[in-house]
Amino acid sequence: MAGGVLLLGHQETRRVMGVTATVTVHAVDPRRLIEEAFSLLNRYEMLWSRFIPTSDLSRLNHAQGRSIVVDPSTIDLITFMKRAHTATDGLYNPTLLPRHRELHDVLSLVDDKRCDIPASAMIWNHLNDITIVSDAEVSIPDTMTLDAGGVGKGFSADLVVEHLLALGAQSVSVNLGGDARVASAPSARESWNFDVVSLGASDTVSTISLINGAIATSSIDARYRGGIGPQKHVFSVDNSESHCRMCSVIAGEARWAEVWTKYVMLASSPRAAMTQNNLTALIVDDNGSRYSTESWKEFEL
Amino acid sequence: MLGMTTGYAFADLAQKKDVGTSVDPTLTSMTHSTSVELSGQVNAQTAPTPQPAPKASASTKAVQTPLQTATPQAAATQNAAPQPAATQEVVIDVPVATPGNGNSSWKNQKSSGSN
Numbered sequence: 001m002a003g004g005v006l007l008l009g010h011q012e013t014r015r016v017m018g019v020t021a022t023v024t025v026h027a028v029d030p031r032r033l034i035e036e037a038f039s040l041l042n043r044y045e046m047l048w049s050r051f052i053p054t055s056d057l058s059r060l061n062h063a064q065g066r067s068i069v070v071d072p073s074t075i076d077l078i079t080f081m082k083r084a085h086t087a088t089d090g091l092y093n094p095t096l097l098p099r100h101r102e103l104h105d106v107l108s109l110v111d112d113k114r115c116d117i118p119a120s121a122m123i124w125n126h127l128n129d130i131t132i133v134s135d136a137e138v139s140i141p142d143t144m145t146l147d148a149g150g151v152g153k154g155f156s157a158d159l160v161v162e163h164l165l166a167l168g169a170q171s172v173s174v175n176l177g178g179d180a181r182v183a184s185a186p187s188a189r190e191s192w193n194f195d196v197v198s199l200g201a202s203d204t205v206s207t208i209s210l211i212n213g214a215i216a217t218s219s220i221d222a223r224y225r226g227g228i229g230p231q232k233h234v235f236s237v238d239n240s241e242s243h244c245r246m247c248s249v250i251a252g253e254a255r256w257a258e259v260w261t262k263y264v265m266l267a268s269s270p271r272a273a274m275t276q277n278n279l280t281a282l283i284v285d286d287n288g289s290r291y292s293t294e295s296w297k298e299f300e301l
Numbered sequence: 302m303l304g305m306t307t308g309y310a311f312a313d314l315a316q317k318k319d320v321g322t323s324v325d326p327t328l329t330s331m332t333h334s335t336s337v338e339l340s341g342q343v344n345a346q347t348a349p350t351p352q353p354a355p356k357a358s359a360s361t362k363a364v365q366t367p368l369q370t371a372t373p374q375a376a377a378t379q380n381a382a383p384q385p386a387a388t389q390e391v392v393i394d395v396p397v398a399t400p401g402n403g404n405s406s407w408k409n410q411k412s413s414g415s416n
Binding site (some may be wrong): 010021024026029040088158173175177178179189190191192193194195196198207208209210212213214215216217218219238246248250252261280298299301 | 405411
């Protein structure tokens with residue numbers, strides 16, 4: 001850096017993973033890094049989308065119990081799913097595709113792709129029978145299916161941010177339809193501000209500022225857009241519905257922020273779930289009332 | 302001050318802002334592009350400029366996860382597979398987030414839960 005520096009900021013928005021994705025980079029060569037970011041995001045979509053028959057997860061869902069070779073990053077994702085399922089006492093559950101099928105939520109909202117799963121697929125309440133054979137091979141029971149969902153987006157945002165920092169970015173923000181991760185090099189503590197908004201509502205529920213970390217928001221009607229799609233898409237193993245309209249969580253990583261939003265939304269008492277687990281979280285409940293934890297206010301503007 | 306975004310004091314700060322639209326060949330939709338360029342020379346005597354302290358320490362996410370019990374789930378799961386047999390304690394090391402100071406070079410982004 002001695003003798004002078006030319007730092008550029010660049011931002012681009014494209015459609016990836018069925019949502020609007022915005023990548024912002026401060027770096028010497030931000031345009032190259034942004035292309036790298038979208039290349040990675042497209043790659044993760046090809047690996048984990050439930051609407052792409054050749055994705056790792058689709059192939060696994062149709063493997064009838066056989067082990068298959070997958071990308072090492074898919075092993076990392078599945079390993080994380082297992083950790084998250086355990087950490088949330090099962091409230092985060094990636095095996096709910098049969099429930100989506102019951103609700104006829106099998107069509108992509110952005111193109112004509114559809115998600116097909118075996119007729120024998122069932123919802124599972126534990127993930128112990130997933131077998132990680134190696135760092136590139138895995139099997140699941142023949143009646144289990146896995147859905148990356150929002151966690152796949154959070155996981156992707158984390159991976160892209162970490163990759164761009166390793167390539168020399170000074171600060172990065174990757175926002176995938178509300179699952180956002182930001183990070184900066186130690187010498188560049190850039191703040192990133194986020195308006196938390198409820199889908200379909202024009203008002204901002206809260207505005208927060210982050211230097212390093214992540215925010216994820218889940219809404220009960222996130223897949224109901226323009227009169228198309230299911231009106232509710234957050235549900236649990238026993239088909240109980242959420243007590244919240246929406247939930248936002250701030251955490252160190254987007255994957256965890258996303259997981260804890262599901263945990264809070266499906267908890268029998270969302271407020272208790274937030275406080276007992278020391279979450280930095282905000283909810284809007286069924287009555288439209290807003291509630292946030294004390295730690296949320298540390299981030300709020 | 303735009304220069305603070307990099308953590309360095311900029312002398313002879315120059316700003317150029319371009320707003321453009323280009324077509325992404327991989328997509329049918331338009332790609333919107335916004336670019337802000339910062340140029341300047343690092344003042345060696347003052348760089349790096351100390352950063353504003355966070356408003357408060359972050360106490361974000363629970364590090365300790367609750368004990369996972371062997372309690373069976375509801376029967377509605379239709380799950381023929383055996384339940385977890387043992388009680389196990391799992392510790393999840395979740396990193397915490399760092400609050401910002403609100404000063405940003407960019408328009409606020411949105412977190413809207415459209416996943």
